[in-house]
Amino acid sequence: MAADPKMRFLVVDDFSTMRRIVRNLLKELGFTNVDEAEDGAIALQKLQAGGFEFVVTDWNMPNMDGLTLLQTIRSTPNLKHLPVLMITAEAKKENIIAAAQAGASGYIVKPFTAGTLSEKLNKIFEKMGQA
């Protein structure tokens, strides 16, 4: 499935450098409609305001961490359909399992490459197309 280049992304990370890198990578992949949030709480506010179609989030953040954000999204009726891709330095197996069980659409460990991001996004788009 060819993804809509106008698809609106929300990039959630407490480090501005990381947000900028993800934003640049998304731009290279053709997605220019990107907004940012610096933690899960701010992300949730922005998501509630509506208009987003894809969430890329870090795990370890102040105020609300990425797993809690994911769980909240999955338990909120108007948000639960949103694809959530986790990009995190957390590399313990129990982290990956916890994220998968909470309903993450994909899991990328830092440091990561542009190729990995592209591959995971395409995989998620494929699944969305089948749904």
Place this chain on the structure above:
Amino acid sequence: MTAANDSDELEALFDSIAADIPATPPTPAKQDNSGDSDELEALFDSVATDYKPPVAAAAAPEVDAVAVASDAGWPAQESVFNRIGHMMRELHSTLHELGYDKLIEETVSALPDAKDRLAYVANLTEQAACRVLNATDVANPLVEGMENSAKALGQRWDKMFANQLSVDEFKQLAAETRAFLKEDMPRKTQETRAQLTEIMMAQDFQDLTGQVIKKIVVLAQNLESGLVNVLIEVMPETKRTPEVTDLMNGPVVNAEGRSDVVVNQQQVDDLLDSLGF
């Protein structure tokens, strides 16, 4: 080393640790206590301030400090502060017995320095990241411009070879191509190269941060080897708290010999596949 001097430094150390505590992210398990951190900080400070290391045998001030905690009416926290109070007291007397005073003295003087050094590392790495991202922001449009100009000229040359251009159009194309090759292209490659140099130069932080980090590693090793054993000695098995932030450990710095972590994206994918996700 005088006992009074020792107490002041220990207190300064404890204060600095206590002041840092609220910076730790809240644990996911406690969702309803977001307002607690200020109160916790105040309580912790009060305990830290009231605390007098038991240079003499008198233990009364610590009891007072613990009483402050119980008066405030948080049963769960009270036991923690109780434990910390006891730990500090036992730690201090054990240190005296074992002759670790010297180590503590050195550590106390080294810690503020280590904090400054780490702040310096954070600064330099952030600056470097910004420099590199700025450079790519400048270079990308340059490269894009060259690509677009070259493509446009190429298409017009295709027309030329298909005999679709008039003599005037051909002259125009030849002149524009010449200008592109002689001026536009070299100017943009030079500007791009300047940005590549900027990216290269931005890596100079590695040398500086490397040196600083090595020094801190040495400090940490000394601190660890000296204190861990003492801490374990004074902390009974039953009172050891489980790690609260089990799922927020940050990057795995050394994965050697560990089977509970993944080391690359392939292992993440394999794990998820094996679980049917």
